[in-house]
Amino acid sequence: MIKTLYKIFKVGTITESLTPEQNDNFEYVGDCCKKIIDGKFNGSLSIRQIDAGSCNGCELEIHALNNSFYNIERFGIHFVASPRHADLLMVTGPVSRNMESALITTYNATPNPKIVLAIGDCGACGGVFGCSYACAGAISNVIPVDGIINGCPPTPMNLLQGILKLLQDK
C-alpha cells in the first residue's frame, strides 16, 4: 500500500494547467464548456457514446478524454451507460446498415431535448466508406445531427473544442 501511495504522491497532479487564453489550451476550452454546462445543464452534461460503424479509432480518442491529462469530468462532462441518462449522443460512423436500426432505437430511447454530435470524418460524411450496400454513410443520413467534429480520428483536443462549439451554438 505504501508503494501505491508513494507512486500517487510522486506522479502528483498532471492535469494540464491554465495558461493564457488560447483556443488550443485544453483547460481554457474546458472552462468555457463548464460555464455553459453550469448555466444550461445544471452543472452536468451526460454523454452516451454510440459506435454506429467506426473502425475503433474514434473510440480510442474518446476514451482518452477520461485520462488524467484531460480529465474531462472536471468540466461536468461525463459518459453514461444508458441513452436514457444522456443529454448528448456522441455518434461515430459511418452508419453501417447493420447498425442503422440500433442507432435509431438508441436515439429514440434518449429523452428530449437531446443533442447529437457526429464524430470523425466517417460520422461527418461517410469518410473513406461512403454510401453503399453496407453503409448508410453520414450520421445525418439516419438521425438528426446538431454538430460535427471532423478528424480521422479527432484528437481529444478536437473533441473538446467540438463540444464547446456545439454548446455555444445551441
Add this chain to the structure above:
Amino acid sequence: MTDNNKIHIQFLKLLNAETGFGVDYSLPKLNVISILNLPSKFWQTATSISAKLAYRFVGIWAQDLNETIELNIMLELQGVFLLLRTSIDIYTPEIASVTPYFPAANRLERHTHDMFGVIFTNHPDERRWTRHMAWHKDQFPLRKNFIFNLNSVNTTLPDNVYPFTKVHGEGVYEIPVGPVHAGIIEPGHFRFSVAGENIIHLEERLGYLHKGVEKLAEGCDIKQLIKISGRVSGDSTVAYTWATCNALENASNLKISDRALHIRAIMCERERIANHIGDFASICNDVAYTFGYYQLMRLKELWLRLNKQIFGHRLMMDCIQPGGVCVDLSTQHCQDMQEQITKFRCELAELYPIFETNYGFNNRLQTTGVLSYEQALSLGVLGYVGRASGCKFDLRHDACYPPYSTLQPINIPVFQTGDVLARLRVRAQEILVSFDLIEQLINTLPTGCILEQWINHKKIIEGIGLIEGWRGEILVFVRVNDNGLIERYFPRDPSWFSWPALEMLIHDNIVPDFPVCNKSINGSYSAVDL
C-alpha cells in the same frame, strides 16, 4: 525442390497415396509461399490429411473469377506456409466444408457463404454470419455482378430473427446484451444463458460493423487501398497498412529499403506497446482497480503524444506507403524515443511490483476465464491469447521477416494457465520485449531512402502479406489487375479465432466477470465484420 517444399513432402506423399492425384513435389510459388492447385473433389481429403499432420489453419477466402469461384486455404506447419487452391463453378458453387477438420474455419466459411454464395456441404452451422438484413439471401456482395452502390432509401431492419441456440433447463434464463454496449466500445451482440450466476452458454452475434471493406476495395487504386487498409481496425492501423503494403510489394517484387523496414517495425512496436498498455489499464478498470487504470492511461497518453510529435499522428495512421514509409526519423526523434523508453522502463519497474502484490487485483484475474491449451490449439488462437495458453506462435519468431530477421532472436513470453492473469502477464512482458526491439531498431537504423517508387505492372499480380500485429498474425491477400486497380482484397484478423475462444473460456464464469474476460481477449469487431 526448394527447402520450403521439403516440409510439405509428407503431406504431398499422403495426398498422392490417398487420391492417386500425382502431385509434383516441386510446387509453384506465390511470392515465397508454395501453392497446391487441387481439383475440388480432393479438397476434403487434402484438408483432412493436413489436419492429421497438425498443420495450423491460417485462413480461407474466395475470389470471383467470372465463370469460376476460386477458393484458397492457407495452412502453416513449423513456420512454413502452404496455399491450397481450387476452383468451383459459379453456377453450382458447392464444396466440402473444412470446419469438421479445422474448427477455426467455421465463421470464415460462413462469411464466405454470405459474401460469395459458396455452399459448404457438411458445415456444422448453416446459419448466416456477416449477413444481417442489409441484403437478400440470394444476393452475394463479393460476386462481380453485385452493385456496390446499392443505395436503399429504406431503413435496414434489425436482425430480430437470427436463430440463437436455446438453452433449456430449470432456472436457465437469457441475458441479451448489445449491439449498443454500456461503455465506449464497438457494437456486437452477446446472448448469455445463465443459471444462477454462472454463464452456461454464450453465443456471439457479430457483423454489426460490416462496412463492405472487401467490396469497397474492388476497383480502387493502390493509394485508396492503403487508406482503406488503415481503417480496417483503427487500433491496428500500422499493422494493417504494413501487411497490405507487404502483400503489394510481394506481388510486384518491389524491394524496399532497410531504413523503411526499420521505421515500419518501430511504428508497429510502438502500436503494440500503446495497445498493450491501454488494455492493461482497461483490465484494471474492469476489476475496479483505479490506481492501475489511471497510472497506465497516463503512460499511454504520453506514448501517443510522442507518436504525434514524431509521426504527425497519435495512432500513426497513413504513415506507411507501398514502397516504404512517408515519415523519416531524425537523430533527435531517435533520441526522444530512446529517452522515453528509459523513462517508461523505470515507471513500469515501479508499477509492476505494485500490481503483482495487490491481492484483490490478482484474485479477480487468477483462474478467471481459463482457455486450455487444447482449446487454444483447436481454434488456432493467435497472439497473446494463444501465448497465455501455451501456443507460442509468433511470426516475428517462427516465420521471421525483415527487419526482425536482422535483429537478435526475439524472446516470446509464454504462459500455460490460460486465465485472464496469464493473458495480462504475456502483455506486460511483451511491452518490455518491444522496448528492447525498438532500441535495437534505433541502434541499427540504416541510412538510405525511405520510399521507392511504386510501378504499375500492366499485368495481373497477386500477393500475400503476413505481419505480426499486436493481436497476432495478420494475413492480407491482394490481387491487382492489369490496370493497377484492386481486384480482390482480403484481410484476416487474428480476432476471427479469438472470438470463438471467448465463447469457450467464459463457460462457468460469473456474469460480472464477462467484461474483464472480454477485455483480456479484446477481439476486434471492426476487423472481423469487415
